[in-house]
Amino acid sequence: MAIIVDLSExxxxxxxxxKGIGAAIADALADAGATVVVCGRNAPSGSRHxxxxxxxxxxxxxxxxxxxxxxxxxxxxxxxxxxxxxxxAAADAASPRFTxxxxxxxxxxxxxxxxxxxxxxxTQDRGGSIVNxxxxxxxxxxxxxxAYGAAKAGLINLTQTLAVEWAxxxxxxxxxxxxxxxxxxxxxxxxxxxxxxxAATVPSGRFGTPDDVAGAVVFxxxxxxxxxxxxxxxxxxxxxxxxxLRAGEG
Numbered sequence: 001m002a003i004i005v006d007l008s009e010x011x012x013x014x015x016x017x018x019k020g021i022g023a024a025i026a027d028a029l030a031d032a033g034a035t036v037v038v039c040g041r042n043a044p045s046g047s048r049h050x051x052x053x054x055x056x057x058x059x060x061x062x063x064x065x066x067x068x069x070x071x072x073x074x075x076x077x078x079x080x081x082x083x084x085x086x087x088x089a090a091a092d093a094a095s096p097r098f099t100x101x102x103x104x105x106x107x108x109x110x111x112x113x114x115x116x117x118x119x120x121x122x123t124q125d126r127g128g129s130i131v132n133x134x135x136x137x138x139x140x141x142x143x144x145x146x147a148y149g150a151a152k153a154g155l156i157n158l159t160q161t162l163a164v165e166w167a168x169x170x171x172x173x174x175x176x177x178x179x180x181x182x183x184x185x186x187x188x189x190x191x192x193x194x195x196x197x198x199a200a201t202v203p204s205g206r207f208g209t210p211d212d213v214a215g216a217v218v219f220x221x222x223x224x225x226x227x228x229x230x231x232x233x234x235x236x237x238x239x240x241x242x243x244x245l246r247a248g249e250g
Contacts, residue, residue: 005032005218005219005222005224006032006033006222006223007029007032007033007034007077007078007218007221007222008032008033008034009033010029010033010034010035010077010078010221011034011035011037011069011070011073011075011076011077011078012026012029012034012035012036012037012077012078012079012080012221013036013037013038013039013065013066013069013076013078013079013080013113013117014026014029014036014037014038014039014049014079014080014082015038015039015054015056015079015080015081015082015083015109015110015113016038016039016040016056016082016083016084017036017038017039017040017047017049017051017080017082018038018040018044018046018047018051020182020183020184020210021082021133021177021180021182021210021213021214022038022080022082022083023038023047023210024209024210024211024213024214025080025082025133025210025213025214025217025218026038026047026049027048027214028211028214028215028217028218029078029080029214029217029218029221030048030049032218032222034077034078035050035073036049036050037049037050037051037052037065037069038050038051038052039051039052039053039054039056039065039083040053040054040083041053041054041055041056052065052068056081056083056105056109056110056112056113057104057105057108057109059112062109062112062113062116063116065116066079066113066116066117066119066120067116067120070120075120075124076117076120076121076124076128077121077124077126077128077129078128078129078130078131078221079113079114079117079128079129079130079131080130080131080132080133080217080221081109081110081113081114081130081131081132081133081155082133083105083109083110084105084106084109084110084133084148084152085105085106085148086102086105086106086145086147086148088144088145089144089145089146089147090144091146091147094146094147098147099147102147102148102151103147103150103151103154105151106148106151106152106155107151107152107154107155107158110132110155110158111158114130114132114158114162114172117130117170118130118162118166118170121166121169121170122166122169122170124169127168127169127170127171128169128170128171129170129171129172129173129220129221129225130162130170130171130172130173131172131173131174131175131217131220131221132155132156132158132159132172132173132174132175133174133175133177133213133217134152134155134156134159134174134175134176134232135148135149135152135176135177135178136176136177136178136234136236136239137149137152138150138151138152138153138154138155138156138176139153139156139176139234140240152176155174156174156176156232159172159173159174159230159232160230160232163229163230164230167229171220171225171226171228171229172229172230173220173225173228173229173230173231173232173233174231174232174233175213175216175217175220175232175233175234175235176232176233176234176235176236177208177212177213177235177236178202178208178234178235178236178237178239178240179198179199179202179207179208179236179237180207180208180209180210180212180213181195181207181208181209181210182210185207195207201240201241202236202237202238202239202240203237203238203239203241204237204238205237206237207237208235208236208237212235213235216233216235220233
């Protein structure tokens with residue numbers, strides 16, 4: 001059977017869709033035929049898509065965005081919860097305010113966006129598809145970003161739960177990227193040389209790219225994934241070499 005990736009006449013919202021992985025997802029959905037709306041906390045500029053301001057941590061703004069997009073187009077078919085992230089902070093030094101902000105952005109905000117989207121999608125004959133961008137940090141220890149890892153673990157569980165509660169109208173899936181090369185990762189690992197050293201630890205021999213993640217999202221929202229819901233597609237190039245094996249070799 002041929003893989004069908006035709007999203008024409010579909011309307012999509014991508015949160016945090018103005019740069020990095022989010023921008024690649026938005027572009028890939030549009031290339032597959034979808035009409036794409038992207039949002040950021042401040043009014044985005046420079047996007048090829050319909051770009052709007054929305055702080056996804058604020059339920060009223062989320063409700064207004066979803067209602068506006070669905071009202072203008074007559075339907076809402078795809079939502080990608082991409083907005084998220086965290087600066088590094090040792091767990092013993094992270095303040096309650098910091099921890100609350102990270103959990104709100106990476107777990108509670110996706111829930112609020114999904115709830116608003118589901119209210120629309122449940123009324124549509126063709127339902128809809130929601131994809132949550134999680135992380136391998138939710139599947140393994142996340143030293144230096146403990147609250148982020150815990151929130152992403154919660155997002156993976158949330159994906160599975162919503163898939164059960166909202167079936168059969170709405171499919172809910174997640175992707176969990178590992179190391180992905182973006183401008184932020186270039187800075188984080190000390191430039192190209194640092195990036196190359198880290199890439200050598202990945203079985204596939206390279207970092208992932210935003211397009212790798214975007215391709216997975218497009219598949220999950222396509223008719224070819226019509227029986228896929230509650231899944232977490234891990235995109236990590238084979239994972240990480242166990243530390244004890246490296247130690248044994250040394």
